Amino acid sequence: NHESIKLNVNKMDVAFPNQLFINGEFVNSVSESSMECVNPSNESVICSVQMASSDDVDIAALAAEKAFEGEWSKLSARDRGNLMFKLADLMEQHKEELATIESLDSGAVYTLALKTHIGMSIDTWRYFAGWCDKILGSTIPIAHARPNSNFTFTKREPIGVCGLITPWNYPLMMLSWKMAPCLAAGNTVVMKPSEVSPLTALKLAELSVKAGFPKGVINILPGTGAETGEAISQHLKIRKVGFTGSTVTGMKIMKAASESNLKKVSLELGGKSPLIIFDDYNLDKAVRMSMGGVFFNKGENCISAGRIFVDSNIYDAFLEKVVTEVKKIVVGDPFNRSVSHGPQNHKAHLDKLIKYSETAQNEGAKLLIGGKRLDRPGYYFEPTVFADVEDHMFIAKEEAFGPIMAISKFSSSDIDAVIRRANNTEYGLASGVFTSDINKALYFIDRIDSGTVFVNTYNKTDVAAPFGGFKQSGFGKDLGPDAINEYLKTKCVTMEY
Ligand code: NAD
Numbered sequence: 001n002h003e004s005i006k007l008n009v010n011k012m013d014v015a016f017p018n019q020l021f022i023n024g025e026f027v028n029s030v031s032e033s034s035m036e037c038v039n040p041s042n043e044s045v046i047c048s049v050q051m052a053s054s055d056d057v058d059i060a061a062l063a064a065e066k067a068f069e070g071e072w073s074k075l076s077a078r079d080r081g082n083l084m085f086k087l088a089d090l091m092e093q094h095k096e097e098l099a100t101i102e103s104l105d106s107g108a109v110y111t112l113a114l115k116t117h118i119g120m121s122i123d124t125w126r127y128f129a130g131w132c133d134k135i136l137g138s139t140i141p142i143a144h145a146r147p148n149s150n151f152t153f154t155k156r157e158p159i160g161v162c163g164l165i166t167p168w169n170y171p172l173m174m175l176s177w178k179m180a181p182c183l184a185a186g187n188t189v190v191m192k193p194s195e196v197s198p199l200t201a202l203k204l205a206e207l208s209v210k211a212g213f214p215k216g217v218i219n220i221l222p223g224t225g226a227e228t229g230e231a232i233s234q235h236l237k238i239r240k241v242g243f244t245g246s247t248v249t250g251m252k253i254m255k256a257a258s259e260s261n262l263k264k265v266s267l268e269l270g271g272k273s274p275l276i277i278f279d280d281y282n283l284d285k286a287v288r289m290s291m292g293g294v295f296f297n298k299g300e301n302c303i304s305a306g307r308i309f310v311d312s313n314i315y316d317a318f319l320e321k322v323v324t325e326v327k328k329i330v331v332g333d334p335f336n337r338s339v340s341h342g343p344q345n346h347k348a349h350l351d352k353l354i355k356y357s358e359t360a361q362n363e364g365a366k367l368l369i370g371g372k373r374l375d376r377p378g379y380y381f382e383p384t385v386f387a388d389v390e391d392h393m394f395i396a397k398e399e400a401f402g403p404i405m406a407i408s409k410f411s412s413s414d415i416d417a418v419i420r421r422a423n424n425t426e427y428g429l430a431s432g433v434f435t436s437d438i439n440k441a442l443y444f445i446d447r448i449d450s451g452t453v454f455v456n457t458y459n460k461t462d463v464a465a466p467f468g469g470f471k472q473s474g475f476g477k478d479l480g481p482d483a484i485n486e487y488l489k490t491k492c493v494t495m496e497y
Helices: 054-069 077-093 095-106 110-129 171-184 199-211 225-234 247-260 283-299 315-328 347-362 415-423 438-447 480-485
Strands: 005-009 012-016 020-022 025-027 034-038 045-050 150-158 161-165 188-192 218-220 238-244 264-268 274-277 307-311 366-369 384-387 404-410 430-434 452-455 488-496
Touching: 005 045, 005 095, 012 095, 012 199, 020 054, 020 199, 045 199, 054 161, 054 188, 054 218, 054 225, 077 095, 077 110, 077 171, 077 199, 095 110, 095 171, 095 199, 110 171, 161 171, 161 225, 171 188, 171 199, 171 238, 171 480, 188 225, 199 218, 225 238, 225 247, 238 247, 247 264, 274 283, 274 415, 283 307, 283 315, 283 404, 283 430, 307 315, 307 415, 315 366, 315 384, 315 404, 347 366, 347 404, 404 415, 415 438, 430 438, 438 452
Parallel strands: 161 188, 161 238, 188 218, 238 264, 274 307, 274 430, 307 404, 384 404, 430 452
Antiparallel strands: 005 012, 020 025, 020 218, 034 045, 150 488, 366 384
């Protein structure tokens, strides 16, 4: 029983809550503060959403603790999984509505939102629902003065109340990548979606009530990083923070964790992922996949190929073909079926891209196409290509997180040199190589310092495969069996008989 925002978007009726979700209820923030959600395709206000204060985080953490100590822990692992399957089924039943809300709030093209943002979220819930009753310990033959008189075994236990903090690029999917393994492991959650795209998270809260999750297991608190996010990372009852976002924020979260209660932390952070294209690979395929590597989800993709190194033998041909392809990208209203590229998520991000592009030009990178805001309402930025990018330039070092391709040349006579350049970054999220030579591919795989490696493909992420970075791209994994481990602690028991 709660108020909903009801809208008709693209001939579809959608409804979603705009309050905080705490202890199974939709409530206003104690501070009554709210923020406007803006439609990035026309800059109109969609609705206002309550923003959680630190007092709200406190109330939610207590509710999550009570649920953890009570009903949630009493549920069998299989029943926990069944609830998650039920939620996934409800998401499936509401997938068009969820995709519509996601497009409206984030600017993602509707068909992509349906397939990726929502489709992969549903997949994630199902994958981890299946894990609930497969979390196993082990028995260990310890050395001891009296052999065969000891029994040593491990139990994998949930951590308790977990704080989850996510970004705006795939709002529901980023939430799902964290919340599904976290709940599957038996924890309860206080979750903060990004303040700029919180609507599908609140819709999920509504569906979780329908699915029958006990009160307090899931708490969803939109709010700012400075207030809600910090309150979560400092909270003494929260024993783990799972975070996806920028490296700068990741560092703040680790600091807060170390200064509060030494909570466990896992961090999925930024990237500047290199993609190396050798002349022995099919050029048209390389162009097509590089386009996806950079422009997928209008570049708002953490594993976006931020640096493209092209073999000097095919450099000019590659540039020509890429520019031809970029001209075919149809930018516009995310609900228009002929559009493949929507607006950037929010105004501050658009402004960042404009500045980024200006800096690249000032530093001497060669602008081949795009480079500026579209002359129309909405946060539209032209798909952009820079060539002759040099390693010392800002564009070669810093993440754009937008539709900007940065191309450099390399010589295939020195494969070590290009791998050294690829590794010459503080990030280590993803990387790619296109070559038809298996030896080159294997050489690259062994030497590249990134958590995800693609060979002759790009962006292929699957819920069953671990995902996460090295170096300042963070630590810990989302997805795959590894993700469950991020939300468990191991208890080792030794008995003597
Ligand atoms: P961000 O770090 O600004 O914000 C991410 C989240 O952290 C938001 O919910 C924000 O409100 C919150 N936050 C901000 N300051 C905080 C603080 N001091 N304490 C606690 N929480 C705080 O990042 P963003 O702009 O939302 O997202 C873009 C970044 O996310 C990019 O760097 C991108 O590469 C990264 N990202 C990484 C992955 C991955 O899997 N590695 C996936 C998606 C996005």
